[in-house]
Amino acid sequence: MSELTTDPAPSRTDEGAVPGPPGPDVAELLVEIRTQLARDNDRAAARERVIDRLHDENQLLRGGEHRQLLRPVLTDLQHLRNDLIRQAASLPLELTAADAANLLASFADSVELILERAxxxxxxxxxxxxxxxxxxxxxxxxxxxxxxxxxxxxxxxxxxxxxxxxxxxxxxxxxxxxxxxxxxxxxxxxxxxxx
The missing domain is CATH 2.30.22.10 (Head domain of nucleotide exchange factor GrpE)
Structure with missing residues (x-):
């Protein structure tokens, strides 16, 4: 019968001993992890820049859309203001209270039409x-x-x-x-x- 030979048990390091430098495989793995983390951080920063740009564009489009919706009302209000100024410049000195009331009612009617269009x-x-x-x-x-x-x-x-x-x-x-x-x-x- 042949005898089985066994390797002696691995020696244990002392509790206070500092482990040696990692082997070449571990060092290469750490470098690869650091490189991958740097690439991921660069991609995340690029995504954040894209999100910020899209948000700014969205806000700009919303503002333009809002102005487009208000454009007819703003045009009507500009016409009303011009009418008021024109009427104020042409009012006769002997304007009666009834005439003033009729004039103001006509402007109220103009505002009502503006509101209806809106x-x-x-x-x-x-x-x-x-x-x-x-x-x-x-x-x-x-x-x-x-x-x-x-x-x-x-x-x-x-x-x-x-x-x-x-x-x-x-x-x-x-x-x-x-x-x-x-x-x-x-x-x-x-x-x-x-x-």
């Missing part, structure tokens, strides 16, 4: 209409003379505006609302008489 419509509201919180904003309370008037519009202070694109009010009409308070019952004692 997709905004005047919200009609009249005294006696039922108060609707989705279309009206209460700016005051007026006593109602009958119970039937409770919750109705007493007075319009400012028109509201309706956005035709989204089909909802853009700005509510500002109104005063009637509120009914029932008269006190005749059987109750009047506390003011004794004071």
């Amino acid at each position: 997709g905004v419509q005047i919200l009609p509201v009249e005294a006696g209409d039922r108060f609707d919180p989705s279309r009206h904003r209460a700016a005051g309370i007026v006593p109602a003379t009958t119970a039937e008037e409770d919750g109705t519009v007493a007075e319009k202070l400012a028109d509201g505006y309706f956005d035709l694109t989204v089909q909802r009010p853009a700005a509510p009409a500002v109104v005063r609302v009637r509120r009914w308070t029932p008269p006190a019952a005749t059987g109750e004692p009047n506390t003011q008489e004794n004071s």
Whole structure:
């Protein structure tokens, strides 16, 4: 029988011993990892530059798109301003209050046409209409003379505006609302008489 020969057990280094330099394979691997990390960092920086450039272009396009949408309104407003200046220069000295009111109403009509071209419509509201919180904003309370008037519009202070694109009010009409308070019952004692 042949004897098996075994290599002696590898010797252990002392706990305080410093390990030697890595072998050639480990050193080459570290250089390769560093090179790969540097390339990845360069690619990430390039991607960041592309993202920043695309973001800037996107913002520029949005601004241009916004201006394109507003261009008809801005053109109409320029015409209105020119009309106002022209009218102001040609007003007669003997202008009556009725003439001034008619002139201002005609400019209000011009603004209404501008709003309609931009997709905004005047919200009609009249005294006696039922108060609707989705279309009206209460700016005051007026006593109602009958119970039937409770919750109705007493007075319009400012028109509201309706956005035709989204089909909802853009700005509510500002109104005063009637509120009914029932008269006190005749059987109750009047506390003011004794004071």
